[in-house]
Amino acid sequence: MTKTNLITGFLGSGKTTSILHLLANKDPDEKWAVLVNEFGEVGIDGALLADSGALIKEIPGGCMCCVNGLPMQVGLNTLLRQGKPDRLLIEPTGLGHPKQILDLLTAPVYEPWIDLRATLCLLDPRQLLDEKSVQNDNFRDQLAAADIIIANKEDRATPESAAALTLWWQHFGGDRQLQHTTQGAIDNALLDLPRHNVAELPASAEHSHGRGEKQGLAALSLPAHQRWRRSLNSGQGHHACGWVFDADTCFDTIGLLEWARLAPVERVKGVMRIPEGLVRVNRQGSDFHIETQNVAPPDSRIELISAVNTDWNALQSSLLKLRLTSGD
Ligand SMILES: Nc1nc2c(ncn2[C@@H]2O[C@H](COP(=O)(O)OP(=O)(O)OP(=O)(O)O)[C@@H](O)[C@H]2O)c(=O)[nH]1
Ligand SMILES: [Mg+2]
Structure with missing residues (x-):
């Protein structure tokens, strides 16, 4: 059986990190596998995890319980049966439905394969100060379904966020564990802790299956001879817009970083080709993380997520202008 953990947390809380x-x-x-589920269809986390040595499977385009269907079940089965990993980590989207995902993983069909252990929920305590996040069902359900809460981004904590965490913990902590950390640096031993009985967890009243069942598991790819395409997704009060560019399209490094820093959205993440090789950009609010590597990526992909309607066309035209090579 594969020891399995859900690593949950709201958008940008530090799950992939x-x-x-x-x-x-x-x-x-040990052989590990990661099933990574994203709100957007473009799928960036798979690219961020690509060099990690784990088997990676992506489920883009919405919460995995909503995109659940035959392709998703086949994908999970293939991962477990053919990959035979010792450990499976599942990263649901920050806008996912943990109760339904736990139901899915404890369904009889997976019983012989999955040994479900503790669910870890990453929390950026500053999000407790943001009324929009606190009111969000996904945010609340993820915290409620967790066995262990990981208060991440300690380096960004303020007296207000620390006080909000203390207050939240008094009300909702229960007998669970609370760990404080930065850069998601948690002890691997936490993964072997047992999971609590979550039978009593209420399913979110807001839960809906969005745009219905989706086909396929692969992140968005480009048809032959197409230089780029974009994809939109909305649900759970959020909107995503992502772009994929072919391997030959290269971007102006400084311009791209400015574009990613200034885009009027909550979340930006991408792996993009630049003259120096590739750049990984990962922005949550004003936390902006950039990493370069001296190798060309297989393509360029970038995704933005916002809680308000955004002028994607304006952002797109400025992004297209940053291409150093020609393309339509
Ligand atoms: N300052 C600071 N930034 C952090 C820390 N942990 C993660 N980050 C940054 O927070 C951003 C989001 O991190 P991710 O690990 O991609 O978050 P995620 O929860 O996987 O995000 P989604 O999958 O998009 O929901 C990145 O820019 C990280 O570099 C931390 O402890 N401190
Ligand atoms: Mg992630």
């Missing part, structure tokens, strides 16, 4: 940390500290003899 934490998974990268766990992978870097795993027993090198």
Whole structure:
């Protein structure tokens, strides 16, 4: 059986960062797999995890319980049966439905394969000060369904966010564990803790299956000879717009970083080709993380998420102007 953990948390709370940390500290003899589920259709986290040494499977385009269907079940089965990983980490979208995902993973069909352990929920305590996040069902359900709460981004904590966390913990902490950390640096031993009985968890009243069942598991790709395409997705009060560009399209580094820094959205993430190789951009609010690597990526992909309607066309035309090579 594959030991399995859900790594939950709201948009940009540090799930992927934490998974990268766990992978870097795993027993090198163990084979791990990551199932990464994203709100947007373009799929960036798979590219962010690409060099981590784990088997990666992506489920883009909305919460995995909403995109659930035959392709998703086949994908999970293939991962478990063919990959035979010792450990499976599942990163649901920050706008996911944890109760339904836990139901899915404990369904009889997966019983012989999945040994479900503790669910870890990443929390940026500053999000407790943001009324929009606190009122969001996904945000609340994820915290309620967790066995262990990881208060991440300690380096960004303020007296107000620390007080909000203390107050929240008094009301909702219960007998669970609370860990404080930065850069998702948690102890791998947490993964082996048992999961609580979540049978009593209320399913979110707002839960809906959005745009219905989706086909396929792969992140968005480009048809042959197409230089780029974009994809939109909305649901759970959020809107995403992502773009994929072919391998030959290269971007002006400084212009691209400015574009990503200034875009009037909450979340920006991408892996893009630049003259120096590739750049990974990852922005949550004003936290902006950039990493470059001296290798060309297989394509360029970038995604923005916003809670308000955004002028995607204006952002698109400024992005297109940053291409150094020609393309339609
Ligand atoms: N300052 C600071 N930034 C952090 C920390 N942990 C993660 N980040 C940054 O927060 C941003 C979001 O991190 P991710 O790990 O991509 O978050 P996520 O929860 O996987 O995001 P989604 O999958 O989009 O919901 C990135 O820019 C990270 O570099 C931390 O402890 N401190
Ligand atoms: Mg992520």
